[in-house]
Amino acid sequence: MSEEELSGEKILNAIREAGVSHILSVPDRTTEKGILRRVAADHSFRHVRVSKEDETIGISAGLSYSGTRSLCLFQYTGLLDSLNAVRAIAMEYSMPICMMVGLLGKKAGVPPKESDNYGIRIVEPILEAMEMKYVLIESNHDVKKIVPAIEEAYKNSTPVTFLIGRSPI
């Protein structure tokens, strides 16, 4: 597998290594094949299917108080729909909310801010305006950034968003 590809298995291994036990999700076409199908089949994770993306923010916050680490997995449209919960719970309350967000429609190798897709183009500026840390995951080389970012989130009680820039295989 080339460094220009992105392995869903490697991503899941990193998530597991970071101590995440619960995956809270709404399906997203970017990540459903490479990540979500594996989660659904892998009983080492507790998979919580939610009706709407902002629920994951509340569930993740509740879980964090018991020392249970979770990952919110959904599409960027779900992030946009969840901004008030993210604003309040992740940012103002400074909770360790870890989100993995698929950028459906983003062309591989094209930076999100240069996308010809309006929805993709505005994601990073919105996160920057919210002062949210984010990490673009576009190749296997980027996967090594996942474990330290989740560890930091739970150590410092701060949120982080992983933007998935191409469909993992």
Added chain:
Amino acid sequence: MVMKRDEMLRCLANHVDNEQIVVAAYSSAFDWISIRQSPLNYISSGAMGMTSSHALGFALGWPDQRIICLDGDGSLLMNLGSLVTIADSAPKNLVHFVADNGLYEANGPHSTPGRGKTDYAGLARAAGYKSVFEFDSLPNFEQQIGSVLQATGPVFVWSKVEKGENYPKDYKLMHGPEIRTRFAEAVRRIPRGHG
């Protein structure tokens, strides 16, 4: 006579022990923290509607502890899909109360849509809650609350209420860090268990 929300909560408080986590939404939360003072009250849902989702997170995180959620009709309407999510996750230890006064009380006392018409017990039943109860009088609530709290979860309790006494609405306390820090310190002594 319709029961007052604070009277219902006072009755409930008699059945809640010192080690029990209670997560409460907005107006119910302000009533509750005046009635039951405990560091294990969690009132910082952040965004309206998120109380039931926090409750699910607590229930999954502490599968051996009975988690009580005090929701309102306005809050539930802002996260109605959480009924289906909770039913699907099926936490046996979650008791989800909805105090229905037909108002978006925290936002200004205007009617919720469906006031007096929406059957919240029916919604919960259809979503797949294991046990569903409904009350519109305090004597019935007092008589049954003990068994309600022992029912197999997820449990849904729809209570038709009206506002009772006025309690301080301290939003600074609700959203400030101190109450969450106090909660985080208090829950450290609660074992996580295995469900």
